Every structure is written in structure tokens, then in C-alpha cells.
Amino acid sequence: MLTRPSPVIVPDHESRWIDTAARLAEQLAATVAADDDSGELPIGHLRAIGASGLDTAFLPVEFGGEGLSYATLASVVRMFATAHPAVAAVWLMHIGAAHGLVTMSPAPAAAYFAERLRPGDRFANALSEPAGGNHFLASQQDVEAVDGGWLLNGRKLFVSGVEAADHLLLNVRVDGAPAFFGVDRDATMSLPPIDQTMGMRATRSRTILFDGTILERSRLCGPPPADYANLITVGFASLSIGIAESAIDALVASANAKKGPAAERLADASWVKSETAMVWVELRAARLVAEQTAWLADRRDPQAMAAATEAKMLANEVAKKAAALALKVGGGGAYLARSPIQRIFRDAQAGALMAYSVPFSQEIVGGWVLAPSVPGGDGDRA
Secondary structure: OOOOOOOOOOOHHHHHHHHHHHHHHHHHHHHHHHHHHHOOOOHHHHHHHHHOOHHHHOOOHHHOOOOOOHHHHHHHHHHHHHHOHHHHHHHHHHHHHHHHHHHHOOHHHHHHHHHHHOOOOOEEEEOEOOOOOOOOOOOOOEOEEEOOEEEEEEEEEEEOOHHHOOEEEEEEEEOOEEEEEEEEOOOOEEOOOOOOOOOOHHHOOEEEEEEEEEEEHHHEOOOOOOOOOOHHHHHHHHHHHHHHHHHHHHHHHHHOOOOOOOOOOHHHOHHHHHHHHHHHHHHHHHHHHHHHHHHHHHOOOOOHHHHHHHHHHHHHHHHHHHHHHHHHHHHHHHHOOOOHHHHHHHHHHHHHHOOOOHHHHHHHHHHHHHOOOOOOHHHHOO
């Protein structure tokens, strides 16, 4: 695919992890179609990523990691998503949950979770609730105080990779306020039958039920540092960017294929060139906004989270446009089950539905732009 230089560069001392991710991505691409067909969690790939040392490398230095940059995170997520979106999504949720628990937990619990990540334990986010929608960080589940903590009965939805999860980052409401906990998987938790999704089927995103689960006071998370950027929030846009890039690759292959001995290439058609040009430039713009978000996060700039909302919103829509154009250029053949384009098209819809959804993000970002004044002056708009 056509590329352009980026102003956001992965630090030289982290470049070996980009090479590692590239090798892993080749393995992911080899099974993406089969994993989508089966709808099973590709646990082998996830374990291979952990065994490579990449998971541990993202831990803070004080917990035995390398504190890899957000620039590297964005690059890795994009590479994985281009090859296998479901693995990219589950991995991002996993490393985001682990990193969040290590960052926000009390010191003994933080050390415990860091130690459990090293040998390959799996982490997942259990945050979404029935009717919670985009307000997944503001739990509506009240819990009862018991000796040493609180008692949770209820359910969480759309927990990607939960079948293999050993630990969960979950939220509830304690004394009327949101509270986050690190929880080990135990017998009080169960999984009802899966309601399979149309896209990113191999994420095995499903519901988990809690029946008398104890939330230990010693695992109650504190607030994150003011300049902390959540890995999932920063990496979300790159998930859709990777899907968009795979759509462009599939589009190029389809447009350059001759359908018969005398057939012309669709790549020579004026309308294909025109529509491809606009999607390509929009994809470049989305990638630049996502990279700027990573750059802000690496600078510990508090504007990183706002930029992440903008980046996700744009990238989600670009992925849908790129996949729709690939389907249009591919024609009837692209609609067949054997075509990668039909899978890419389904996968491209997922990002816009994930919180914060595109409509919700549009309302937030539009409110920022239309505000009559912004604290701190125009610098906060930039």
C-alpha cells in the first residue's frame, strides 16, 4: 500500500518491538479467515504475543517492564489490526486492563498483577452494563458492603476474550460513586451462551455473570495520575486504521485484477480513482490524528484523552468508508464468503459501535468546538 513518512517516530531503542510485532502479524494474517469462520478465540496467537515479551515490555519500568511508548502502542495495534482485527482488539483490551490495574491499584496489588502478566496470565475489561451504553465508566451497579470489601451480583457485557481471562478490571458503584477493582477469576463467575457478533467474531465478546463475587478492599483502585493516558483509549483509533488499511489493500488487489482476457482493470476507471483518492487521504488524516494522540500521551499532555476521542471517531468512519468502497469495487465477488472483503466490511463496523460510539463522540467533540469559551484559551482547542 502507498505510504507517506510520519512525523511521529517510534524511539530507536523500541524498534526491535516493531520488528517483533511485524513477525507476529504475519502469523496472525495466516489464520484470520479461518478464525472468523470458526468464531473461536485465537488463544494460540494471544499466547504467542505474550511469549514474545511484548506484553511485559509495556509495563512501567518500576514493575519490570520497559515502559514502551504510546507511539509503539499505536504502531503495534495498527499492524495487528491490519492482519487480524479480532486478535488486535482482544490484545488491546488485555494489555490495557493489565496496565491500568498496575497503574491504579494499591502497591501490593499492583505488584501482584504485574507479576501475573509476566508468565502469561490473561486480563480483560468488565465495564459495560445492561443499558449502560456509552456511560461504561459510570457504573449503575450498587454493591453491598461486607467484611473486607463488597459483594457483587450482576452482569457485565461485551467482555472480549473473557473465556481465557484470569483477571478482570471491573467497575461498580460504591456509596454512590464509581469504583474500579482488580478481580481474580473464580467460581462465582459464569458465562451464559454466547450471542455471536457479525464482525470481529473471534473476539468472543460475551457476557459474564457475577453471583456473590467478593470485591476485596485491598483491590480497590485509586484514581489514575492526572497525566495518565489509558492504553485502550489511545490505541482504539489504530484498531480501525488497521482495518481501513486492509480494506485499501483488498481494494487495490481487486481493482487491478482483470476479470477476463479482454477486460479492463477497474483501477483505470475514473470513478474508482476519484473515490479511492478521497478515502486514501481521509485514512492518512485519521492516522495522523491517531499518531498525534500517541505523541500527546508520550508527552504526558492532558489533552491526549480529548484527542483520542477525536481520533477514534474519525478512524471508525474512515474504516467503514474504505471497506464500503472495497465492497463496491469488488462487486458480487466481494460479497462471497471466500472473499476477504466481506469479512473486512463486517469488521469495519465494530469500531463505531464500541464506546464511545461515533454518535456519542460527535456530540462531545461538537460541544467542545461550539463552546463560546474554552478554559486556557485557544490552546485547549488545538
